[in-house]
Amino acid sequence: MPNVKHDDTHDAKTNDTFDAQNNEDVNGVPGAKAAPAAASGEKPDAASNGNSNVASNDNSNANHNAKTNAKPERDCVLCGCCLELCPLFAATNREELSPRAKALLSGPSKFTAATLDDDAVAELASLCLACGKCEKLCPQGVSVPRLVARLRAEHPDFRQWLWKQWVTKLQPCWSLAAKGAGLIPEALTPANLGLALKGLRGLRPDNGLRPWLTVTRFPVEEFRQQYGERPVVLFDGCVGSGPRKAWGQAARFLLRGLGANLAEAGFSCCGSTLGVAGLPEDQLTARRANVEAWRKADRPLLVTYCATCRKGLADYAAPGAGAGIFANSDEEALWAASVTPLSGLLSGAAGKVGRGVPTVVGWHRPCHAVLPGDPGDADCKLMSSLLGARLRTPAKANCCGFGGIMQLSAPELSTQVGQACWNGLDGALGFTAAPEVVSAYVLTGCSGCVMQLTATAPAGHGQHAQVGHWLEIVKTD
Amino acid sequence: MTTALAPALTPTHLRFLEQLFPGEGLVTKPEEMAVFGADSSRRSALPWAVVRPRTEDQIVELLKWAEAERMPLVPRLRGTGMSGGAVPAFGGVVVSTLWLNRVLDINAGDFCAEVEPGVVTAEFQALTQKQKLFYPPDPASLKISTLGGNVSTCAGGMRAVKYGVTRDYVLGVRAVLPGGKICDAGGRTHKNVVGLDLTRLFVGSCGTLGIFTKLTLKLLPLPESSATVLAAFPSLVAALEGAKGVFRAGILPTAMEFMDATACRGIAQIKDVPWPDNTQAVLLLKVDGSASALAEDIIRLEQALSRANPSCLLKGLGPKEEEPLWEIRRLVSPAAFQLGPDKLGEDVAVPRGKTVEAVEGFQAIGAENNTHVACYGHLGDGNIHVNIIYDAADEGQRTRAKACKEAVFRLTLSLGGTISGEHGTGITKAPYVSWQLSETERELMAGIKQVFDPSGILNPGKGWV
Ligand SMILES: Cc1cc2nc3c(=O)[nH]c(=O)nc-3n(C[C@H](O)[C@H](O)[C@H](O)COP(=O)(O)OP(=O)(O)OC[C@H]3O[C@@H](n4cnc5c(N)ncnc54)[C@H](O)[C@@H]3O)c2cc1C
Ligand code: SF4
Ligand code: SF4
Numbered sequence: 037m038p039n040v041k042h043d044d045t046h047d048a049k050t051n052d053t054f055d056a057q058n059n060e061d062v063n064g065v066p067g068a069k070a071a072p073a074a075a076s077g078e079k080p081d082a083a084s085n086g087n088s089n090v091a092s093n094d095n096s097n098a099n100h101n102a103k104t105n106a107k108p109e110r111d112c113v114l115c116g117c118c119l120e121l122c123p124l125f126a127a128t129n130r131e132e133l134s135p136r137a138k139a140l141l142s143g144p145s146k147f148t149a150a151t152l153d154d155d156a157v158a159e160l161a162s163l164c165l166a167c168g169k170c171e172k173l174c175p176q177g178v179s180v181p182r183l184v185a186r187l188r189a190e191h192p193d194f195r196q197w198l199w200k201q202w203v204t205k206l207q208p209c210w211s212l213a214a215k216g217a218g219l220i221p222e223a224l225t226p227a228n229l230g231l232a233l234k235g236l237r238g239l240r241p242d243n244g245l246r247p248w249l250t251v252t253r254f255p256v257e258e259f260r261q262q263y264g265e266r267p268v269v270l271f272d273g274c275v276g277s278g279p280r281k282a283w284g285q286a287a288r289f290l291l292r293g294l295g296a297n298l299a300e301a302g303f304s305c306c307g308s309t310l311g312v313a314g315l316p317e318d319q320l321t322a323r324r325a326n327v328e329a330w331r332k333a334d335r336p337l338l339v340t341y342c343a344t345c346r347k348g349l350a351d352y353a354a355p356g357a358g359a360g361i362f363a364n365s366d367e368e369a370l371w372a373a374s375v376t377p378l379s380g381l382l383s384g385a386a387g388k389v390g391r392g393v394p395t396v397v398g399w400h401r402p403c404h405a406v407l408p409g410d411p412g413d414a415d416c417k418l419m420s421s422l423l424g425a426r427l428r429t430p431a432k433a434n435c436c437g438f439g440g441i442m443q444l445s446a447p448e449l450s451t452q453v454g455q456a457c458w459n460g461l462d463g464a465l466g467f468t469a470a471p472e473v474v475s476a477y478v479l480t481g482c483s484g485c486v487m488q489l490t491a492t493a494p495a496g497h498g499q500h501a502q503v504g505h506w507l508e509i510v511k512t513d
Numbered sequence: 514m515t516t517a518l519a520p521a522l523t524p525t526h527l528r529f530l531e532q533l534f535p536g537e538g539l540v541t542k543p544e545e546m547a548v549f550g551a552d553s554s555r556r557s558a559l560p561w562a563v564v565r566p567r568t569e570d571q572i573v574e575l576l577k578w579a580e581a582e583r584m585p586l587v588p589r590l591r592g593t594g595m596s597g598g599a600v601p602a603f604g605g606v607v608v609s610t611l612w613l614n615r616v617l618d619i620n621a622g623d624f625c626a627e628v629e630p631g632v633v634t635a636e637f638q639a640l641t642q643k644q645k646l647f648y649p650p651d652p653a654s655l656k657i658s659t660l661g662g663n664v665s666t667c668a669g670g671m672r673a674v675k676y677g678v679t680r681d682y683v684l685g686v687r688a689v690l691p692g693g694k695i696c697d698a699g700g701r702t703h704k705n706v707v708g709l710d711l712t713r714l715f716v717g718s719c720g721t722l723g724i725f726t727k728l729t730l731k732l733l734p735l736p737e738s739s740a741t742v743l744a745a746f747p748s749l750v751a752a753l754e755g756a757k758g759v760f761r762a763g764i765l766p767t768a769m770e771f772m773d774a775t776a777c778r779g780i781a782q783i784k785d786v787p788w789p790d791n792t793q794a795v796l797l798l799k800v801d802g803s804a805s806a807l808a809e810d811i812i813r814l815e816q817a818l819s820r821a822n823p824s825c826l827l828k829g830l831g832p833k834e835e836e837p838l839w840e841i842r843r844l845v846s847p848a849a850f851q852l853g854p855d856k857l858g859e860d861v862a863v864p865r866g867k868t869v870e871a872v873e874g875f876q877a878i879g880a881e882n883n884t885h886v887a888c889y890g891h892l893g894d895g896n897i898h899v900n901i902i903y904d905a906a907d908e909g910q911r912t913r914a915k916a917c918k919e920a921v922f923r924l925t926l927s928l929g930g931t932i933s934g935e936h937g938t939g940i941t942k943a944p945y946v947s948w949q950l951s952e953t954e955r956e957l958m959a960g961i962k963q964v965f966d967p968s969g970i971l972n973p974g975k976g977w978v
Contacts (some may be wrong), residue, residue: 114555116593119657129611129631130565131592132540137548151559156544175846431639 051212110176112139113316118170118180123403123435124163124449127456133163133449135170135180142183158191163446165439165453166312167403168347181312182356205360235443237504238243238490239279245504247286247511248392249422254293255384267336268296270378273345274305275483286507287378294381300301301333308348312440320358323351327352327361335367338374339381341507343402343415343482349375379481379506387422390511394477397426400457400467400489401433402482415481419506430460436480438488454492458501462494469503476501479509517968519584522561522606526582530606533574534564549607552592552599554941560587560607567612569689569726571831575608576724577693585973588720590631590662593654595858596939598666598719603974607779610661612724617942621646624732625684625701630661630725647735649676652935661725667717669935671768671799674893678935679716682731686715691966701729712962719937720972722965736801739767740811741835744796744823745788749773749876752794753869755821759798764810768799768888769893773872775879776887776900779848780841787810788825796823796892797842799835845889846900853902857918861925862896862934871928875899878920882913886921896934922948938976946977 116133119125125134138161141152166181174180268291276283291298307322326349330338340346352361353372362368399420405413420427437453458476462468467476478489478501486505493501519526530539540546540563551557566572579586585605592599614631621644628637634648635656642647651670652663662668666687669678685699699705699712715722746752756769772780774793780786788795796818809830818826829835849856860914863871865867872888875897879886890898899921903914922932922945931949932938938946947955958977962969 113553114551114592115553116591116654119593127613130537131609131611132545132549134548136592140548140551141544152544152547156542160542160544406612412685 082353110178112136112143112174112178113176114140115175117173117175118178120173121169123167123169123437123453123456124165126434127437127453128449132160135164137161137196137364138164138180138184139178140509142187143178143279157189158187161187163442163449164190165403165435165437165442165450167435167439169403169435170321172408185314185316188312189316235438235487235491236279239275239487243490244280244282245502245508246392247509248390249387249509250511251290251293251385251387253384253386254290254295254482255382256293256295258384259294259296259381263296265297265336266319267299267334268339269299269301269303269330269333271303271306271335271338271340271345273340273342273483274343275486276342277303280483280486280505283341283505283507286510286512289512290378290382290507290510291339292363296337296381299333299336301329301336303329306345306348308344308351309440310349311351316358320361323328323352323358323361330371330374331363331367335374337371337376338371339376339378341378341481341505342484343377343404344484346375346377347404347407377414379414382418383414383421385422389423389426392454393426394475394476395426396428396465396474397423398461398476398478399427399429400436400461400478400480401429402480402485403435405481413481419479428464430464432460434460436485436488437492438463440484443488450488451492454488455494458494468494477507478503480504481506517583517946518603518605518970518973519582521604522584523842528560529578530562530564532858533571533578538565538567538571542563543665546607548592549589549609550601552594552597554595554597554939556600556602556940558601558604561604563607563609565609565612565754569613569695572608572610572689572724572726573693573695576689576691579606579970580692580968583968583970585970586724586921587972588665588724590659590665591633591657593658594662594666594939595860595930595936596933596941598937598939598972598975600940605970605973608724609722610726611659612663614659616640617727619644619732621647623701624734626732627701628660628728628730628732630659630664630728632660634658634663640749642735645735646732648682648730648732648810650679650682652679657809660728660730664716664725664728665718665720666935666937669891669896671891672772673891673896674734674769675765675767675801676733680713683712683716683728684731685727685729686712686723686725686726688715688725690723691968691970695726696706696723697899699729703731717937719939719976721962721975722971724971725901738804738807738831739799739801739835740807740814740831741797741799741829741838742811742814742818743787743825743827743838743841744798744818745777745792745825746794746796746821746823747791749794749872750869751821751823752796753872753892755796755818755823758817759814761969762781762813764800764814766798766814766893767801768797768891769770770797770888770890771892772797772842772845773876773887774874775852775885776845776848776889779851779887780844782851783848784841785838786841787827792824795841797838835929840927845887849887849900849902851874853904855905855914856933857901857903857914859899859901859918859921860896860933860935861899861921861930862894863925863928863930865893865895867928867930868897871895871897871925871930874924874928875921878917878924882917884910884913884918886917891934894934895930940975943974943976950977 079255115138117138122135131137141157142161159195161184164184168181171179171181179416270287272284303326305322310322311319351357353368399416401413405415434457435453436457437450440452461478465474467474480486486503489503493503535954543559546560546563549563550559587601587605587607587920589599589607589609590611611631613629615629616632616637617627619626619641637660638648651672652658652668654659663679664683667678667680684701687697689695698715705862744755746755752771757765772795777792777795798814817950829838875886875888887900888897890896901914901917903910905911925932926949932945933942955977
C-alpha cells in the first residue's frame with residue numbers, strides 16, 4: 037500500500053514500507069548517503085539576501101557559482117535551485133520538463149530501474165534546450181546538459197541521425213538551401229523538421245537586415261597594445277560560413293579596422309551541437325580538426341562572433357572534453373586564452389547611426405553569451421555603448437528555445453519557449469502595444485538564436501519581425 | 514482514518530481523471546511522474562497519477578470525486594519544501610497547481626494583492642516593486658518557490674525580525690474543501706474579527722485542510738533603500754551582546770543574521786574572509802528606510818555594535834555595496850560541506866532571549882558527540898539553523914549525528930522552543946511532533962482536520978496528524 041521509495045538505492049534499509057520512525061534522517065534517509073543537502077533553508081545563491089529594494093530578476097548573478105563552486109560534480113540533492121531560470125519549465129510549468137526532473141531521472145539517485153523504463157527516461161530527459169542555465173545555478177555542480185548528452189549518446193535514435201545529417205551533410209548546401217527551400221531534400225524532412233526549416237529559410241541571404249551603423253572610431257591603439265602583430269583568425273561557424281556569409285564579411289571588415297594581422301584557417305563546425313545531440317565521436321572529430329587547423333595557422337588569436345560557437349570552442353579546454361585534442365597542457369591553455377569574442381576587441385569603438393535606424397532595437401541575450409569568468413555579455417555591452425538608450429533588453433534574459441536537436445524531437449516545445457521569449461521582448465520593446473511607432477526589431481549574437489527567433493517571430497500587426505546578428509547593422513563600405 | 518482510503522487507482526478512476534483533465538492535464542507515465550513524487554526533503558514516492566487543473570471548477574469536481582472515492586490527494590506546487598510535505602508518501606494522486614499562476618490584482622489603494630497559488634514569490638515581488646509596493650516575506654527559496662507553497666508552509670525568511678513571516682501577510686485564502694465546497698476565508702480588509710480566524714488555520718496547513726485557488730496578500734509601501742553592517746567578534750557572548758545593544762539602541766533591523774565559529778571556519782576555507790583568525794561569531798545586519806535616514810541609522814548601528822568590541826566592522830550603503838557582505842552569508846550552507854560530506858539541517862527556533870544558551874548548548878552537543886555542529890541563521894528572531902555535519906558512509910558518525918539531532922531537539926524544547934521554525938514537520942519531523950505537542954493539542958488539531966476533511970483524503974500522514 038504505501039509506496040515510499042528511497043532515492044538512495046544503496047541504502048541497505050530501503051524497503052517498501054514507509055515507517056517514519058525508521059526513516060529517520062540519519063538511519064534510513066533517502067539520499068543521506070548519496071549526497072549532502074545543498075540547503076537547509078539556505079539558498080546559496082542569488083539576491084535572496086533580505087534586500088528589500090532590488091528587483092533582481094536578471095540572471096547576471098547566476099555565474100557566481102562558477103566562481104565559488106570550483107568543485108567536482110556531485111549528485112543532485114533535489115534542492116530545486118535550478119528551477120529558477122529553466123526556460124522550458126518557465127514556458128510550460130510542466131515539472132517533468134524541469135532540470136530537476138532530468139537530474140532525478142538520470143542521476144544515481146533515480147527511482148529503481150524496475151519502475152522506470154530506460155528508453156522512456158532517455159526520451160523524456162532529452163527534452164532539453166541545452167541552454168545551460170540550470171548548470172550555472174546548481175550548488176552541487178550538476179550539469180544537466182551533460183547528463184542529457186550522455187543519455188542521448190546511450191540511446192541513439194533517428195533524431196540523432198537526422199541531426200547529424202543536418203549539421204554535417206547539409207551544412208555545405210545551407211546557403212543554397214536557404215535560398216530556396218525547395219532545394220532541401222524533402223525526403224529527409226519529416227513533419228517535425230518544419231520549425232528548423234522555417235528558421236533556415238529565415239537565413240536567406242536577402243533576408244538580412246539593412247546596415248545603418250557606421251563605425252567612426254576603432255580602438256586601434258588598445259588592440260595594438262594588447263595583441264601587436266599576433267596573427268588573428270576568424271571562426272565563422274556553420275551559419276557564418278554558409279547562409280550568412282555577410283556576417284563573416286562584416287567581421288573581417290571590423291578586424292581590419294582594428295589593424296589586425298588577419299590570417300585564415302580551414303575550420304569546420306565547432307562541434308557543440310553534435311555533442312548535445314549525443315554524438316560524442318563526431319564532436320571529437322570536429323574538435324581535433326579545428327585544433328589542427330589552428331595549429332597550422334600558427335596558433336593565432338581565435339576570434340568568434342557567435343556565442344554558441346565561442347562556448348563550443350572554449351569547451352575544448354574544459355574537463356572531460358575528450359582525449360587527444362591538444363598536444364599538451366600548454367597548448368590547451370593557449371587555446372583557452374586565444375578564443376576571444378569579436379565584440380570584446382571592439383570595446384571603446386564609436387559609431388554613428390544613419391538612415392533606416394529603427395526607433396528602438398531589442399537585444400536578445402543568447403544563453404551562452406556569458407561564460408564562467410566573463411565580466412558580462414560583451415556583445416550587449418558593445419551594442420549598448422554604440423546605440424545608447426535605443427537598445428532595449430528584457431529584464432529577464434529568456435532562452436529563445438533553439439535547443440538544437442529539440443527542434444526536431446519536440447518542435448512544439450521549442451516553439452512554446454520561443455513564444456515566451458518573444459513575449460519578453462515585446463515587454464521591453466512594446467511593438468504590440470504601439471505597432472505604429474515601434475517595430476519588432478531584434479539583434480542578437482548567436483546563429484542559433486537568429487534562426488529560432490526568425491522561426492518563432494510573431495506575425496500580424498501588418499508588420500514582420502526583423503531579426504539579425506548585430507554584425508548585419510554594421511556598414512562595411 | 515487512513516485505512517478507509519482507496520488503496521490504488523482503478524481503471525474506472527483513471528477514466529474519470531482522463532475526462533476531467535484532458536491532454537497534458539493528466540500524467541500517468543512513471544518516468545514523467547517521478548519528479549512529482551519528490552521534493553527538497555529528498556524523500557520520494559511514486560504518485561498514482563498526477564493531475565494539473567487549469568481552473569477552480571476542475572478542482573471542485575476533483576474534490577467531489579475524491580471525497581466519494583476516498584481518494585488520497587497530495588497538493589503540490591514547486592516541490593521545494595524541506596520536510597516532504599509534497600511527497601505522496603502514503604500514495605495518492607498528486608495535484609500540481611502550477612497552472613494556476615495568474616496575478617489577478619495588485620492594488621496600491623487597498624495595499625493588497627490577489628494571486629493564484631502558482632505565482633513564483635520573487636516574480637510577484639518584482640511586480641509589486643514596480644508600483645512601489647512591498648511584499649516582505651523572503652524565504653531563501655523566493656526565486657524557486659511559490660506564494661501558494663509559502664502560504665501552505667508559512668514560510669519565514671531573513672526579514673522576519675522586522676516584518677514577520679508569511680502568516681503576517683495573508684489576508685484571505687480561497688480553498689476548495691473535500692466534497693467540493695469552496696471556503697472563502699478572510700478578504701481584502703486589513704482588519705477582520707468576524708468569526709474564527711480560518712485564514713490563519715489555512716496558513717501553514719501543508720495542504721491538509723483544503724486546496725488553495727486564490728490568496729489575498731497584504732502589501733506595504735516599498736522602503737527607499739537599505740544598508741548593511743558586518744561585525745566579527747572574538748566570542749559568541751560578545752556577538753550576542755552586540756545584537757542586544759542594537760535593539761537597546763532602539764534600532765529594529767530588517768535582518769539580523771549570525772554565523773558561529775564552525776560556520777565561519779567553513780567559509781574561510783572557500784573564500785578570503787575579512788575577519789581575523791580568532792573569530793568566534795559574525796553578525797550581519799541590514800536596515801532599510803529612506804536614504805537620508807539610513808545614513809544616520811548606520812552610524813547608530815555602528816556605535817551600538819562597537820560597545821561589544823567587534824574585532825572587525827564593515828559596512829555597505831545601498832545594494833551594490835551590500836552585496837559582497839551578503840554573499841558571505843549565502844556561502845554558509847555550501848561551505849558546511851568543507852567540514853564533511855553530509856549534513857542534517859535543522860531549523861529550530863527558541864524564544865529570542867534564549868539564543869545564547871541555545872547556541873552554546875548546540876555547540877556543546879557537537880563537542881560531546883565529537884561531531885561538527887555549525888549554527889547560523891536568523892538571530893533576530895531566534896530561528897537557528899543547526900547543521901550537523903558528518904559522513905554517512907561511517908556508521909559511527911551516522912549514529913552520532915542522529916544523537917546530536919535528538920539532543921538538539923530536546924534542548925530546544927527545554928528552552929521553550931520549537932523543533933521547526935520554518936520548514937514544517939511534514940514527514941521528516943512527524944515522529945518528533947509528540948515531543949512538542951501534548952495529547953490535548955494534537956487531539957484538537959485532529960478534530961479540526963476532521964471538520965475540514967472528514968475522510969482524511971488531503972495529504973494523509975503529514976504534519977501533526
Ligand atoms: C534552497 C532552499 C531554501 C529554502 N529556504 C527557506 C526559507 O528561508 N524559509 C522557509 O520557510 N522555507 C525555506 N525553504 C523551504 C521551501 O522553499 C518552502 O517550504 C516553500 O514555501 C515551498 O514552496 P513550494 O512552491 O515549493 O511548495 P511545495 O513544496 O510544492 O508544497 C509545500 C506544501 O504546500 C502544499 N500545497 C501545494 N499546493 C497547494 C495548494 N494549491 N493548496 C494547499 N496546499 C498546497 C503541499 O502539499 C506541501 O505540503 C527552502 C527550500 C529550499 C530548497
Ligand atoms: S540539479 Fe542541482 S540545482 Fe537542480 S535540484 Fe539537483 S542539486 Fe539542485
Ligand atoms: S539546459 Fe536549459 S532547458 Fe535544459 S534543463 Fe537546463 S535550464 Fe532547462
